[in-house]
Amino acid sequence: MAEPSTNSGTKAAEKDTAAVELTDSGTAVEGTARKKAPAARKPPKHGFLSRLYTGTGAFEVIGKRRMWYAISGAMVAIAIVSILVRGFTFGIDFAGGTKVSFPRGETSITQVEQVFRDAVGSSPESVVVVGNGTSATVQIRAETLTNEQTDKLRDALYEAFQPVGPDGQPSKQAISDSAVSETWGGQITQKAVIALVVFLLLASFYITVRYEWFMTISAMISMVFDVVVTAGVYSLVGFEVTPATVIGLLTILGFSIYDTVIVFDKVEENTHGFEHKSKLTYAEQANLAINQTFMRSINTSLISALPIIALMVVAVWLLGVGTLQDLALVQLVGVIVGTYSSIYLATPLLVSLRERTELVQNHTRRVMRRRKAASTSKAAPAALDEADDTDDVDDEDETTVDAAAPAAPVPGAKPVRPTSRRTQRPTGKPGAGR
Structure with a gap:
């Protein structure tokens, strides 16, 4: 007589082994019967320039x-x-006064201030150098001067610094002045x-x-x-x-x-x-x-x-x-x-x-209520899913227990006689209660 095949028993043993695993502490842990739901995909991260160009409200x-x-x-x-x-x-156009300017050359600001004091008898309000190189000019700003004071100052500046005109020669015409009244x-x-x-x-x-x-x-x-x-x-x-x-x-x-x-x-x-x-x-x-x-x-x-x-x-x-x-x-x-x-x-x-305004306030409250209701509605299915998962685990436990129940009667136990489905009375026919 051929020996019974052991493939079905081997497969059942492998399935039981896969269903139960041992942890490091020796506690049996039930294997996952169902596949886990795929994790939510994280939104892609965009750089600063990308967010700046797309204008999606990230800032x-x-x-x-x-x-x-x-x-x-x-x-x-x-x-x-x-x-x-x-x-x-304030410039001379707003505050009034006299403004004198000439090419800088080799002139320094302290020298110009000294010549001004010697010629006019008072200190200028400001002496600044504007520009660089050969185009640099010295600008003197002072209180409103009389015509005699202006002429005396121009003569003193020409004698001290010999400013060069457009033709490259020293010229008194290179010194310009302007006056603005208050x-x-x-x-x-x-x-x-x-x-x-x-x-x-x-x-x-x-x-x-x-x-x-x-x-x-x-x-x-x-x-x-x-x-x-x-x-x-x-x-x-x-x-x-x-x-x-x-x-x-x-x-x-x-x-x-x-x-x-x-x-x-x-x-x-x-x-x-x-x-x-x-x-x-x-x-x-x-x-x-x-x-x-x-x-x-x-x-x-x-x-x-x-x-x-x-x-x-x-x-x-x-x-x-x-x-x-x-x-x-x-x-x-x-x-x-x-x-x-x-x-x-x-x-x-x-x-x-x-x-x-009342319009914007009411609208903001309505948006917030809608968001709150949406978050609540999302939370309820999540709770139901957790409860379903718990029920599934209990069902699996019961199934595991039923599957593990011995098919043959325990020695010494009272035999169970088959019963009829219609009358629920014992019958001698095998398989009548199935």
């Missing part, structure tokens, strides 16, 4: 607006303290203030017509911030405030309002009909708009700053034109400050003002 600006308010307040405080303590160095300086100051006020009014009118009052208030505060901080930088550096400075200031205010309008335009696009949506709050939509315009603002600032830097390098250091130095400095500072204020001040102010 939190609105959420940290208190920090930006503190930084902006500190900048304004430093500027105001500098203006009150150091003041401004009345003229006052008129220039008044016109500059009027031009600044008119610009602010026109900008306010445009933003109000194009957008809304909240954006107008935010933009005006941002522009006042630009003016104060730029003025504070001028006070700290000590550059002269000239008509070119006023022109540059109006230019950078135009740049600032342009950059602010770009961001506001995107905010308006994102928040259009926001009260009918419940996915993002107004603040989150505004923060997304800032992220979406980050690269545009940076590119605009860089493109604007490159010609200004070229103006400072070529016109100031190579050509020695002091007026262009004032214009270049105010424009460079204004571009940097204007870019900062349009992103980190104007838009956060807009959100703070809008969050005071």
Whole structure:
């Protein structure tokens, strides 16, 4: 007779061995009957430049607006303290006085000051050297001098330094002078203030017509911030405030309002009909708009700053034109400050003002309730899954116990007679109860 095959028994033993494993401590651990669910894939990590170009809202600006308010307040405080303590160095066009200039040559500032004192009898207000190399000039600024004092000073400078004219020969014509009365300086100051006020009014009118009052208030505060901080930088550096400075200031205010309008335009696009949506709050939509315009603002600032830097390098250091130095400095500072204020001040102010309205408050509460309900609904299936896993483990335990029950009766146990399914009475037929 052929021997019974042991393949089925071997497979059953291997299955039992796979189902039960021993730990280091000797405790039996049940093998995993089902495959584990695949782990959630982590979102890909993007670099700084990638997040900057994609504009997906990765940079939190609105959420940290208190920090930006503190930084902006500190900048304004430093500027105001500098203006009150150091003041401004007004140019001759604003303060009035006499200005004398001539080619530098081998002249030093101390020598020029000494010649001025000997000729006029008082010290000059300032003596500066503008430019480099052969194009360098000495500029003397003093209080308003009479015609006799001016002629005497020119003679003394010519005898002491022998300035060279355009033909390469010493010439008294190489020494130039100009005088501005205090009345003229006052008129220039008044016109500059009027031009600044008119610009602010026109900008306010445009933003109000194009957008809304909240954006107008935010933009005006941002522009006042630009003016104060730029003025504070001028006070700290000590550059002269000239008509070119006023022109540059109006230019950078135009740049600032342009950059602010770009961001506001995107905010308006994102928040259009926001009260009918419940996915993002107004603040989150505004923060997304800032992220979406980050690269545009940076590119605009860089493109604007490159010609200004070229103006400072070529016109100031190579050509020695002091007026262009004032214009270049105010424009460079204004571009940097204007870019900062349009992103980190104007838009956060807009959100703070809008969050005071009942419409935005109700919408924010609705979004938060929706998110809370969504998180609760996600938590409930997770709990049910855990309960199902526990029930499955219990069922598997029972199945394991049933499978492990001996098929043959235990010696000494009372035999179980087959019963009928219909009458539940003992019967002599084998397999009747199955």
